[in-house]
Every structure is written in structure tokens, then in C-alpha cells.
Amino acid sequence: MKIPFSYIVRNLWTRRLTTALTAAGLALVVFVFATVLMLNEGLRATLVDTGEADNVVLVRRAADTEVMSGVDRAQAAVAVSHPAVALGGDGLPRASKETVVLIVLNKRASDKPSNVVIRGVGPAGLALRPQVRITAGRLFRPGASEIIAGASIARRFAGAGIGETVRFGQREWTVVGLFDAGNSGFDSEIWGDSEQLMQAFRRGVYSSVIVRLADPGGFPRFKRDIEADPRLTLEAKRERQFYADQSKALSTFIGVLGMTLSVIFSIGAMIGAAITMYASVASRTGEIGTLRALGFSRRAILSAFLVEAMLLALAGGAAGLACAAFMQLLTFSTTNFQSFAELSFGFRLTGAIVVDTLLFALAMGFIGGFLPALRAARLPIVDALRAA
Incomplete structure (x- = not known):
């Protein structure tokens, strides 16, 4: 038997304060991750859109x-x-x-x-x-x-x-x-x-x-x-490719810096999610024992707690992504490492970024929730019922 999805959602709602705080921490990480991707996409689009597909740039070799x-x-x-x-x-x-x-x-x-x-x-x-x-x-x-x-x-x-x-x-x-x-x-x-x-x-x-x-x-x-x-002594390049090449150095710098921050923050967020789920397991030991006594398998318990952690991460991911979407209203300026001139560009949110961001949030939820879910699944039925 599988544990009903509605039961998992109600557990999150019952602990709504803890759920909200943990989701907020995950949302911050997702916000950083999404804005880095949006910044890179905005930079790439700005420079690529500078060129026309039919134009060719001739420069010194x-x-x-x-x-x-x-x-x-x-x-x-x-x-x-x-x-x-x-x-x-x-x-x-x-x-x-x-x-x-x-x-x-x-x-x-x-x-x-x-x-x-x-x-x-x-x-x-x-x-x-x-x-x-x-x-x-x-x-x-x-x-x-x-x-x-x-x-x-x-x-x-x-x-x-x-x-x-x-x-x-x-x-x-x-x-x-x-x-x-x-x-x-x-x-x-x-x-x-x-x-x-x-x-x-x-x-x-x-x-x-x-x-x-x-x-x-x-x-x-x-x-x-x-x-x-x-x-x-000339070299010919398509204009779009010529300007796209201008973004590589700056895009690499932004990507490395942003991903480094995202990894550091995500470790903290996953630890927070794990603590939340461990606390959930500790407070629901008797409930877990009852579920096992009713015939739910260890796999069902493991799956339920994993889904709970991933729903928590998905809520945080959606909140972080919503906040990141507002960044499209802002314009960012920096120095183009190729020309050493100031370049103005904006954040750009695409469907691919939305998918990548939500997958990143789900991955944090899965990693942070796996060990607590495994602990819940391995609780002996008799010991769990005694703690009820």
C-alpha cells in the first residue's frame, strides 16, 4: 500500500511554521541559483542579439x-x-x-x-x-x-x-x-x-x-x-558569433562565482531540510509505528518522507523563482572583459531556467530528506509503538 498524498500534504500543513522557515531558507538558495542563470542568459542574449544573422564582421586576423x-x-x-x-x-x-x-x-x-x-x-x-x-x-x-x-x-x-x-x-x-x-x-x-x-x-x-x-x-x-x-590579413565571422564570443569571459566569471555561492548556500539549505525532517521523524515515531502496524511497508514510509521533503523543497523553489522573476525589471551594468567598456544588460527568465531551477530545488529536497526518510523507514515497529 502507498501512503495517500493528501496525508503527506496535511503533515506539512500541521507543522506550517517549521515548514515555512525551512522553505524560506531553500527559497533563498533557489533565488541565488536562478538569478545567476538569468544574469548569464541576459548577458548572452544581449551580446548575441547585437549581431544580425546575415551580417559578417571582418577584423584583423x-x-x-x-x-x-x-x-x-x-x-x-x-x-x-x-x-x-x-x-x-x-x-x-x-x-x-x-x-x-x-x-x-x-x-x-x-x-x-x-x-x-x-x-x-x-x-x-x-x-x-x-x-x-x-x-x-x-x-x-x-x-x-x-x-x-x-x-x-x-x-x-x-x-x-x-x-x-x-x-x-x-x-x-x-x-x-x-x-x-x-x-x-x-x-x-x-x-x-x-x-x-x-x-x-x-x-x-x-x-x-x-x-x-x-x-x-x-x-x-x-x-x-x-x-x-x-x-x-582579415578574418571573417558571422556577426552573431562574433558578439557571442565577447560574452565568454564575463559569462564564465559570473557562472563560476554564482555556482560557488549556490553550492555553499545549498549545503546549508540541505542541512536545514535534514534537521527539519529529522525533527519530524522524532516527533512522529508513534505515528510511524502505527503506519507499519497497519501494513504499510518500509518502502512506503521511505517514499512518503522523501515526497514530503521534496514538496517542502518545491514550495521553497517556487517562492525563490517568483522572487527571481521580479529581477527582470532591473538593469545591470558591468565591464565587458573583452572591450573593457561598460555594458548594460538585464536579467532574463526562460523556460529552461525555470525547469533547471525547480530540478535544483527538488535535488536539494531529495538529498536533504533521504537520510531522515531512511531512518523513519528503518524504525522497528515495536520500538516505535512503545514511543507512542
Whole structure:
């Protein structure tokens, strides 16, 4: 015979104060575990969503970031003239020769300096990024000392609001527009005219070249042609993959730190769950003896106490996950270890994270409740009835 599920639930309700306290401890651990996964997912999604599936990034061979790359004008001209590059309605290649530079701006709230990415884009730069749209003001004029700022930058940095001015590259630059990049990495950048930025920073080479392929399936051949051309020292990567690679170092750091904290906290939570279940066994010795006398097997007793512990963990897991879901309302900023610029991103909850988190909670309940459940199952019937 199996012990009814309703009987197990009533036992938890009877000891509702102890149940609530233990579930709260488990919820804290689950909250930490879930937020780490959400932070990693938010970071990954922010950087991956920065790239377009049809776009290809050309950078100097062995350069991990655009900041470290250099593409001279001759090589850029050869690359964009490749027959695989799509042509626009004006008959020109759909390509943007770009300059990426780091500058230092002070934050509005704390007045502390932080690195910000300045991206110089070509005439087709905006068209190659359909997720980027102007939300206020207008686009900068080619040849002018004008810039547009990402939504995240405008909120957090002094001088980056529309109509304000920022000084860098020995010039005053006027912010003439704000743009929204759909929570991608571009939200943490300032854009301007590539040629003007190159003059301001006295640079003779581009940082990267972005091209749109006429046929996305032709990328392998395009990559082979570019990397085998003796005139070029360039490497071609799909734009999504290029930006996804930027997240690896930071994602690894967050993952290791978060998982370390989760393991430490989970040990404490499992000990707490075990103490709760041991106390439950001790207070219900007579009840266990009665169940055994009524014909319930040791396996049924073991299963009942294990289910009780896992229900306790599931309640804590659901509470912790619910609290973690509210973290999606917050925006987090940190330094991108690849570019050393500030990157803004948010927490993101997915179905896979929900499943992983609840499984983690159930695992804590199973581990914490196994030994107490085993003790309950092994109680001799006569000794248990004497304690009643």
C-alpha cells in the first residue's frame, strides 16, 4: 500500500511554521541559483542579439575585439568588392566601414568615470542593424561633429542626453539623437560618422568592416576567399558569433562565482531540510509505528518522507523563482572583459531556467530528506509503538 498524498500534504500543513522557515531558507538558495542563470542568459542574449544573422564582421586576423583590430582602407575596399556582398538599391555594396574607440565619461549619479564605446559607422551602418531605431531627435549628419547615443548611455552618463555635448578627440560633439537597439549591446554605445571620428582620433585604419551577404548560405565560401586572399590579413565571422564570443569571459566569471555561492548556500539549505525532517521523524515515531502496524511497508514510509521533503523543497523553489522573476525589471551594468567598456544588460527568465531551477530545488529536497526518510523507514515497529 502507498501512503495517500493528501496525508503527506496535511503533515506539512500541521507543522506550517517549521515548514515555512525551512522553505524560506531553500527559497533563498533557489533565488541565488536562478538569478545567476538569468544574469548569464541576459548577458548572452544581449551580446548575441547585437549581431544580425546575415551580417559578417571582418577584423584583423587574431583580433578578439574591434578595439584591438585594424583594417586599412585598401583591404577594406577589396573586402567590400567581393561578389558575395549584397548590393543596395543604389548599386553600392551593403557594407559599413567602422571605427571603434573607447572614451571615458562620468556617470550622472556618482560622477565616477567609466569607459564607453564610440562607434563610427558608414552610411549603411544603420540599415545593416534593423534592431536599431531612432527614438528621439535625428540621425547625425555625415561630415559633422554630431553623435547619437544609445538609450542606456543617455540615462547613465553625463552629457549624453539629447541636446547636450560631449568632449573627446579634441572636439565638442553634440548629441542630436537617441536610439534604441532592442536591449542589445549597441544600447551601451555612442555612434557617429566614421570618417569624422577617424580624423578626431587621428586614426588611419578602420576597426572593422560589416558586410551583408547576398546569400547567407554563401558564408563558408566568402570566409575562405577572404582568409586565403594574400592581399588581406582579415578574418571573417558571422556577426552573431562574433558578439557571442565577447560574452565568454564575463559569462564564465559570473557562472563560476554564482555556482560557488549556490553550492555553499545549498549545503546549508540541505542541512536545514535534514534537521527539519529529522525533527519530524522524532516527533512522529508513534505515528510511524502505527503506519507499519497497519501494513504499510518500509518502502512506503521511505517514499512518503522523501515526497514530503521534496514538496517542502518545491514550495521553497517556487517562492525563490517568483522572487527571481521580479529581477527582470532591473538593469545591470558591468565591464565587458573583452572591450573593457561598460555594458548594460538585464536579467532574463526562460523556460529552461525555470525547469533547471525547480530540478535544483527538488535535488536539494531529495538529498536533504533521504537520510531522515531512511531512518523513519528503518524504525522497528515495536520500538516505535512503545514511543507512542
